[in-house]
Amino acid sequence: MNPFSASRRPAGAIVITGAGSGIGAALARCYARPGQSFLLLGRRQASLAQVASELRQQGADVELATVDVRDPEALARIAADFAKRHGPIALLIANAGISVGSSCELAEDCAIFADVIGTNLLGMHYSIAAFLPYLPAQAQVVGIGSVAGFRGLPGAAAYAASKAAVAVYLESLRLDLRARRISVTCIAPGFIDTPMTADNPYPMPWLMDVQRAARKMRRSIDRRRRLVVMPWQMACLSLALRIMPSFLYERLWPQRLASKPRRSDSFSTKKE
Template structure:
């Protein structure tokens, strides 16, 4: 996807809208697109962290606008999308990246609320992120809607009931949305990160095979979006693992995970989960 080819009639660079842009993958994606000449519309709850990031990387304010929103609150993120449309115009790409992750124990009443928050952010928040842009992109006949899922959504992992469940829902939701967009000219891409070095994985107490930096993930993600991939596991080695996970019989899967450490619960860490 060549920025020159996507430039608007007013001569502005193409626009990408990214949620969860205050840390991790979101910031890495923002920098990747900025370095490729794109204009940025960045969304997060923490405006201050995004401002610090802009200063650190000498981001030109003329090419980067910040929007404060809580993705878990549909009215909040929809308002941010509508503000983007009014102030900057219709993006070429919308990346629903914002996400949270905690371990959970269904026996603990407090963890039901944690699960509710994870689904509100990771699943409903994604649909609410896309909502303001779907009709305008259909009318234009082009655009890309990108959902950040996870290899953790391919099969359930012990202690990951909320996160694995939410990312499985993201995978199915994006597949359904792709069917809805068929023939409209609007591309829907599902990205499934493996283990990426971000605040979200910093507290994990198990091995992280094929660990990628957020910067390398962002580079490969941009390429996958530009190619028009429907679904892409990053890195490719985790794609092989994901394929095996899908076909492994339940009994063997259960046995393989018997001694796997559980992801820390929110009450274990005392801190909110990182952005996906």
């Protein structure tokens, strides 16, 4: 039984990283209402400004901060300044992430591994660590993982490893925050129609519209669920794959398979 399920979030601001597009922007729209305070963080000022304009039209009070989540000092400064002026933070959504293909065989992809893991795992920790001092009892932390973190995927070792680490990190965080009565939710979506999936060269079963996905995520967040895998078809498939013996799992993948493009000088990694 979830000890937080019957409780309500305290009054306070909503902070979302990677809020300029994709899931982050969609969740911001879901929570927009008159008088609600937001802090939207991301790397692209123009994208953040567009989302902020939409929220303000709904009567929300919105601030922006352009930041790379791999910069813990900058995040700490932003958090302290925002909390000083706006008070406690009721909901922190650590969404910022990067997805790019990688090869374990290529030495030049070491930089990709560092970038992906630095953004998806360390960036999540830095974001949460920066704002955690300003979360009161009954507040919530939400981290966006992925079904890619359940098993290794060809051509995506960096991304899959980072999302597997995110799931375990959030589970540890949940245990650490029990005494403060702060709940932690890990959301592991399948394929969501966002800029991050736009260049995937392979079939994406059960691809979900991002705003529909965000509405489902909000319902799970508001219920303070610990782990959310969506859509339900992907949850069933993920469970089957997790318990599948390795020798059978390996047979699912042909030796030559289309995978997400690797980063090159002409390829810009997609972050949210």
